[in-house]
Amino acid sequence: MNAPLTPVTVIGLGNLGRALALALVERGHPTTVWNRSPAKADPLVAKGARRVGTVAEAVAASPLVIVCVLDYDAARAALTPSAGALAGRALVNITSGTPEPVRAMADWAAEQGADYLDGAVYAVPQTIGTPEAFVLYSGSRAAFDAHHPTLDAVLGAGTFTGEDPALASVHDMAVLGGMYGMFAGFFHGITLAGTEGIPAADITRPMVRWLVQAAQALPEFAGDIDSGDYATDTSTIDINRWGLDAILTAGRARGVDDRLLAPLLGLFERQAAEGHGSASLARAYESFAPGARRAG
CATH class of the missing domain: 1.10.1040.10 (N-(1-d-carboxylethyl)-l-norvaline Dehydrogenase; domain 2)
Incomplete structure (x- = not known):
């Protein structure tokens, strides 16, 4: 019998976030989604994703939490109310940003007890999860080792660039x-x-x-x-x-x-x-x- 697939939460349903969440659902992962505008989740819910009303619920739902929002200020604003739920979870941030905000986010995540991984995605939504897509990661080696098979399947082949969380940026x-x-x-x-x-x-x-x-x-x-x-x-x-x-x-x-x-x-x-x-x-x-x- 095959082992159950890792539950995954996606926070942020812009073009990239929607494509990622859809890839997770289609591959059979229990997928929880949250977006500031809830209606963006409707097509995903119709395919089997679970929509929740708060980020805290979204974080609590999965051991692997992927954040895909506009910038690091938006990521921090979304996650701060759910800080207490982050302990013991892998937090993968694929939001685009410069090195300084990345390091600040990684420090904050560590204070909450989360394993932080930053990711730079080289793909357009149409190529997510295909051989054309690839991702560079940095931060927690433990989080990368534990979750890169899931991440590779739904985002693209991943490479770990180092434990300094800003290296991917x-x-x-x-x-x-x-x-x-x-x-x-x-x-x-x-x-x-x-x-x-x-x-x-x-x-x-x-x-x-x-x-x-x-x-x-x-x-x-x-x-x-x-x-x-x-x-x-x-x-x-x-x-x-x-x-x-x-x-x-x-x-x-x-x-x-x-x-x-x-x-x-x-x-x-x-x-x-x-x-x-x-x-x-x-x-x-x-x-x-x-x-x-x-x-x-």
């Missing part, structure tokens, strides 16, 4: 920073193409194809940065400095704002001026974060 800020840098190049690129009448969809197809290939260079660049060895015979500072300067020159001639990419050219130019034009493109990092501590 730091990872998240870094990963999303890379994403927004990509978006900056995308917006500049489609604007430049548009000045010649090329539709955004037409330029996006080859852009995506090339970006997928270009991303394969990132692990090599990361190795250069961690080792401090920037010798290369391929993608040098000078090659990329000339290329980016040409892109910005063409854009300015067509009235395209260069503010998204000009700072990157500034890093390349600073490195070239210091005599590093033949070094790996990754050496631009040294101008961006001089003296930064490297891992290892």
Whole structure:
């Protein structure tokens, strides 16, 4: 006979919270839900979830409590009235936040006797629980070890990044920073193409194809940065400095704002001026974060 599945509580039924709660219900977990606007739970209740009227009831219902609300202030406001019910429970917070509020939340949860785990989810609601989704966790190793099979099944494959509860948030800020840098190049690129009448969809197809290939260079660049060895015979500072300067020159001639990419050219130019034009493109990092501590 199969062991009964872990009861789980979901606090917060925005797009991500609803998708998570639905995945739990569909996999057979006894699922308790709470949301500030109770009507959001109606479709979940129709499928078998249990709606409760207070957060305290929700916390008391399950050994695993997942919080998915707007921010850490909202999470703390929702949980504070139920503080007495948190002892002995695993509290998994997948709310987005910066490291300082994460550490404050973890300290508060520990004071209540809860095992706190912070999570950064890389998924849209439609990919929750699929192989495309993944999650980075930090905080209580005990909570991760006890519950990651459940979390992996309903959220996505999880990786434990360390016992400092803020580590998942730091990872998240870094990963999303890379994403927004990509978006900056995308917006500049489609604007430049548009000045010649090329539709955004037409330029996006080859852009995506090339970006997928270009991303394969990132692990090599990361190795250069961690080792401090920037010798290369391929993608040098000078090659990329000339290329980016040409892109910005063409854009300015067509009235395209260069503010998204000009700072990157500034890093390349600073490195070239210091005599590093033949070094790996990754050496631009040294101008961006001089003296930064490297891992290892």
